[in-house]
Amino acid sequence: MALILHASSRNKNGFKVRITAEYSGVKVELAKNFEMGVSNKTPEFLQMNPLGKVPVLETPDGPIFESNAIARYVARLKGDNTLYGSSLIEYGHIEQWIDFASMEVDANISRWCYPRLGWANMVHLPPAEEAAIAALKRALTALNTHLAANTYLVGHCVTLADIVMTCNLYVGFIHIMTKNFTSEFPHVERYFWTMVNQPHFCKVMGEVKQADSVPPVQSAKKPVPAKESKPKTKDEPKKEIKKESAKPKAEDAEEEEEAPKPKPKNPLDLLPPSKMVLDEWKRLYSNTKTNFHEVAIKGFWDMYDPDGYSLWFCEYKYNDENTVSFVTLNKVSGFLQRMDLARKYAFGKMLVIGSEAPYKVKGLWLFRGQEIPQFVIDECYDMELYEWSKVDISDEAQKERVNAMIEDLEPFEGESLLDAKCFK
Numbered sequence: 001m002a003l004i005l006h007a008s009s010r011n012k013n014g015f016k017v018r019i020t021a022e023y024s025g026v027k028v029e030l031a032k033n034f035e036m037g038v039s040n041k042t043p044e045f046l047q048m049n050p051l052g053k054v055p056v057l058e059t060p061d062g063p064i065f066e067s068n069a070i071a072r073y074v075a076r077l078k079g080d081n082t083l084y085g086s087s088l089i090e091y092g093h094i095e096q097w098i099d100f101a102s103m104e105v106d107a108n109i110s111r112w113c114y115p116r117l118g119w120a121n122m123v124h125l126p127p128a129e130e131a132a133i134a135a136l137k138r139a140l141t142a143l144n145t146h147l148a149a150n151t152y153l154v155g156h157c158v159t160l161a162d163i164v165m166t167c168n169l170y171v172g173f174i175h176i177m178t179k180n181f182t183s184e185f186p187h188v189e190r191y192f193w194t195m196v197n198q199p200h201f202c203k204v205m206g207e208v209k210q211a212d213s214v215p216p217v218q219s220a221k222k223p224v225p226a227k228e229s230k231p232k233t234k235d236e237p238k239k240e241i242k243k244e245s246a247k248p249k250a251e252d253a254e255e256e257e258e259a260p261k262p263k264p265k266n267p268l269d270l271l272p273p274s275k276m277v278l279d280e281w282k283r284l285y286s287n288t289k290t291n292f293h294e295v296a297i298k299g300f301w302d303m304y305d306p307d308g309y310s311l312w313f314c315e316y317k318y319n320d321e322n323t324v325s326f327v328t329l330n331k332v333s334g335f336l337q338r339m340d341l342a343r344k345y346a347f348g349k350m351l352v353i354g355s356e357a358p359y360k361v362k363g364l365w366l367f368r369g370q371e372i373p374q375f376v377i378d379e380c381y382d383m384e385l386y387e388w389s390k391v392d393i394s395d396e397a398q399k400e401r402v403n404a405m406i407e408d409l410e411p412f413e414g415e416s417l418l419d420a421k422c423f424k
């Protein structure tokens with residue numbers, strides 16, 4: 001029988017419990033019709049948690065509150081759960097990082113983020129914000145140093161510490177920690193994106209998108225009394241005025257809809273037309289099943305327009321860290337997912353090379369224009385994890401390397417391929 005979890009579906013503390021359940025093979029279901037600010041204030045709920053906070057887990061032996069405690073309980077439902085490590089010292093380190101994730105990461109993200117978003121009645125005070133950011137940076141610096149030498153927080157697989165840490169970082173990444181902020185901590189970035197792309201995390205969290213700006217300070221919201229709203233005159237724009245709710249804003253409340261802004265034109269659309277039609281190449285690549293070299297590779301060079309497009313080699317800067325095959329493959333898959341924004345302007349091949357760890361990741365990209373598009377550099381954090389060099393097509397050896405990469409030719413530079421992924 002499933003255990004019932006009281007929380008809304010986007011609550012990061014609820015995520016901890018649900019991801020732990022996924023890893024542990026435990027059935028946890030969200031309470032039906034849960035409404036933040038309403039369901040958690042009923043007398044029945046207050047019996048389970050006198051603070052009226054979520055999440056709360058109902059168990060056959062009574063309720064539990066505090067998300068870390070619930071996650072521990074769920075993990076312990078499975079005997080010998082690797083989420084708890086495999087030795088006493090690992091267990092100690094897992095607890096260490098859970099406390100660190102709560103006291104040093106979550107607490108400081110909350111102190112920075114909540115007042116800005118007007119959550120939990122927290123008031124924005126610039127010196128308090130400055131102190132929170134400084135403390136958060138101190139914590140992330142320590143975390144970054146640890147992750148420079150470790151794929152996971154403890155041992156060689158995901159533990160409860162990774163689940164708690166990732167869920168706590170999640171609030172920061174989606175609301176306030178922009179790329180500009182996190183780029184100071186590249187190992188934390190890599191860790192976070194690797195974690196949220198693990199299947200059990202994805203299943204619960206869905207797609208995760210990093211904040212692209214720090215939210216402006218919002219004053220605590222009050223309901224607008226009906227009599228204060230003026231009747232609309234015929235000259236006023238006929239914009240629906242949304243009534244603000246008097247309910248406390250939940251942490252995971254959906255953002256208010258904004259009027260759609262006109263989409264600025266991508267500068268690549270303003271380049272002189274090219275004789276190369278990218279989709280035609282992608283079709284040729286996908287549809288060539290036999291004689292690949294003679295048909296697709298030859299076709300590529302027949303179509304290639306060096307004025308309208310450029311070719312780039314890339315090589316992962318931290319190949320030494322690619323010690324676990326599926327983590328390396330997930331890293332590359334995550335990169336290709338994040339390149340989605342460039343589908344109209346790019347084609348790519350990414351090779352994961354080697355028959356044993358550490359695996360090398362090398363790639364080939366075709367971009368519209370003569371440079372790597374700026375919006376790709378700005379939006380896709382993976383770009384800076386690779387060394388980029390422009391292909392010199394007058395150099396036959398480089399052209400041959402391009403061909404080998406398009407064709408997944410093995411051995412590649414003397415080694416077998418673990419995988420070859422295509423972005424098209």
Ligand SMILES: N[C@@H](CCC(=O)N[C@@H](CS)C(=O)NCC(=O)O)C(=O)O
Nearest residue numbers: 013052053054055065066067068251
């Ligand atoms: N330390 C608690 C934090 C719980 C918490 O603050 N929950 C928030 C939502 S994330 C809440 O229920 N707020 C409602 C309230 O304060 O009334 C945990 O990890 O479970």
